[in-house]
Amino acid sequence: MATTHIITATSRKDEGKGASRRLRTSGHVPAIVYGAKGVPESIQLDHNPLWLATQNEWFYSSILDLTVDGKVQKVLLRDMQRHPFKQQIMHLDFQRVDENEAIRFNVPLHFLNQEKSPAGKTAGIVVTHELNEITVVCLPKDLPEFIEVDLSALEIGAIMHLSEIKLPAGVSLPTLKLGKEHDLAIVIAKHAKEEAEEVAPAAVAEVPSTKSAKAAAAPAAAPAPKKK
The missing domain is CATH 2.170.120.20 (Ribosomal protein L25, C-terminal domain)
Structure with missing residues (x-):
């Protein structure tokens, strides 16, 4: 039986760079859920529990139970943006899974x-x-x-x-x-x-032989004098 991996999130209405910046400052991560013929949904997750989850292989290769405001959706992680040098997750993309589609x-x-x-x-x-x-x-x-x-x-x-x-x-x-x-x-x-x-x-x-190197370095011989 497959292991269930639960990720908890809440919905959000504020969008844009400014709203995302404020979320990160408050210890949250902006994300989006899309696919399975549903409307794209903006969500937010607590950074620290999320960071711990990302240290596991299953986070990247399993179907996740994403709970948004108490409602469970089956999703796959499709993209994750990290800060260039801080241990900080900047944004996530989740894709909903249709149980009947490969x-x-x-x-x-x-x-x-x-x-x-x-x-x-x-x-x-x-x-x-x-x-x-x-x-x-x-x-x-x-x-x-x-x-x-x-x-x-x-x-x-x-x-x-x-x-x-x-x-x-x-x-x-x-x-x-x-x-x-x-x-x-x-x-x-x-x-x-x-x-x-x-x-x-x-x-x-790339390395010439010793014999070739000596031949290349040797001065040219003087021409023999002509007989009178």
């Missing part, structure tokens, strides 16, 4: 059992995670907070692709419908030496 959303990947895999147990092997989240399409009720990727069988030199991810029921990857070239790598296990060799040719090309 949604497209980014879901984080959780990699499991890497240390138990043949690649993970071998010294000198570097395992890289090429993607940390993927775009899925599903009905709201089927949206997972994250997708687990089991790496227990990852072999040395192996490349795991999107098509190898075990997806929850009702969830699909739209990018795979675009062709095999879109079946991107998500995990690569290679020797550390291979990574170094990939960089080496470019570095060597």
Whole structure:
């Protein structure tokens, strides 16, 4: 059963930059709720509880129960503006969810059992995670907070692709419908030496050999005198 995440807000009537500035000064965050054939609604949230919620992964990847003046709406976070250097949230955009319409959303990947895999147990092997989240399409009720990727069988030199991810029921990857070239790598296990060799040719090309350097630095030989 999916976990319920409740975010509390109140409606607001004052809009504009001045009103938003006053809200932030009083410890609140202006936001808007739109979508699902409803009228866009301006709301405000208490900053500190909101800030704590944003420290959790679920805030960005789950359907949230947004309570506005006691009325619950199912929403997804679509945009968040932060202050450039302060720990302050400036504005939020929430999109209402229609339970009967499929949604497209980014879901984080959780990699499991890497240390138990043949690649993970071998010294000198570097395992890289090429993607940390993927775009899925599903009905709201089927949206997972994250997708687990089991790496227990990852072999040395192996490349795991999107098509190898075990997806929850009702969830699909739209990018795979675009062709095999879109079946991107998500995990690569290679020797550390291979990574170094990939960089080496470019570095060597920029450094002339000692012999060439000496030849370039040597003065030109004087011409031989002509015989009389």
